[in-house]
Amino acid sequence: MTPRRGRDAAGGEPIIEWTYSALAAHYDSGADDAPTVLDAAVTAMDLLPGDAVADVGAGTGKLARPLAERGLVVHAIEPNAEMRTCGLRNTSGLSVDWRDGRGEQTGLADRCGRAVWFGSSFNVVDQQATLQECRRIVAPGGWFCCLWNHRDLSDPLQARIEGVIRAPVRDCEYGTRRGDPTATLAAAGLFDDIRPFASSFSTRMSRAAVMDAWRSHATPARPAGAALGGILDAIAAELRSDVIDVPYTTQGWYARFAG
Numbered sequence: 001m002t003p004r005r006g007r008d009a010a011g012g013e014p015i016i017e018w019t020y021s022a023l024a025a026h027y028d029s030g031a032d033d034a035p036t037v038l039d040a041a042v043t044a045m046d047l048l049p050g051d052a053v054a055d056v057g058a059g060t061g062k063l064a065r066p067l068a069e070r071g072l073v074v075h076a077i078e079p080n081a082e083m084r085t086c087g088l089r090n091t092s093g094l095s096v097d098w099r100d101g102r103g104e105q106t107g108l109a110d111r112c113g114r115a116v117w118f119g120s121s122f123n124v125v126d127q128q129a130t131l132q133e134c135r136r137i138v139a140p141g142g143w144f145c146c147l148w149n150h151r152d153l154s155d156p157l158q159a160r161i162e163g164v165i166r167a168p169v170r171d172c173e174y175g176t177r178r179g180d181p182t183a184t185l186a187a188a189g190l191f192d193d194i195r196p197f198a199s200s201f202s203t204r205m206s207r208a209a210v211m212d213a214w215r216s217h218a219t220p221a222r223p224a225g226a227a228l229g230g231i232l233d234a235i236a237a238e239l240r241s242d243v244i245d246v247p248y249t250t251q252g253w254y255a256r257f258a259g
Contacts, residue, residue, distance in 0.1 A: 034199040034250040045143040052113040057121025061087035068094035077101040103130035115143040122146035123177040131188040147252030164234040191255040
């Protein structure tokens with residue numbers, strides 16, 4: 001991973017941001033967003049086949065792909081070249097165009113889409129600057145949507161894994177990705193209405209896929225440093241079967257731009 005200077009999710013004190021070059025090869029192993037959540041959000045935002053939308057921080061296409069499969073035309077914005085390479089492969093044959101850009105400066109034309117989506121990416125941008133950029137690229141009456149997948153930490157296995165992570169890395173924090181962005185969205189003064197949505201689900205994964213997903217997870221990697229290898233080995237030791245049911249909740253918020 002390559003550090004760069006940035007600002008925290010509220011646009012406040014400078015922090016270190018990270019690119020995901022070293023994680024791209026494993027990123028696809030993470031869980032997809034709950035299909036019921038995507039269907040509900042698409043319906044709530046009255047998005048129809050052929051409508052153009054932006055997926056900002058598109059990674060390897062884990063959100064762009066299902067949006068395109070629902071008939072939407074997707075502008076996938078991703079600053080990391082390795083991620084874009086994976087995304088191009090994963091969305092081959094679908095209505096997805098990929099370009100280098102960031103939440104604060106997408107490179108898209110004014111009013112070019114009916115909605116802008118952030119799949120596990122709104123927490124790694126300067127949020128107020130990004131919301132202004134979203135307002136520029138979304139057509140009148142358009143929408144904003146952000147969502148994240150969260151492991152269910154009340155599950156016994158996931159609780160043990162949390163213990164494994166936090167034993168050597170006591171300052172491991174999930175930051176704003178597990179927070180509620182409603183106040184941040186309201187502070188922008190751009191929206192008529194802000195609504196949450198969520199759906200819980202379980203995904204069956206092979207032991208190897210679970211470990212690949214952990215290798216793609218930046219949160220423990222950043223503070224762990226040299227201890228990361230030992231953490232991954234300890235997580236692997238907790239996986240006592242070849243197939244694991246991993247419980248998740250997809251949590252998101254959507255909002256209509258005013259005016």
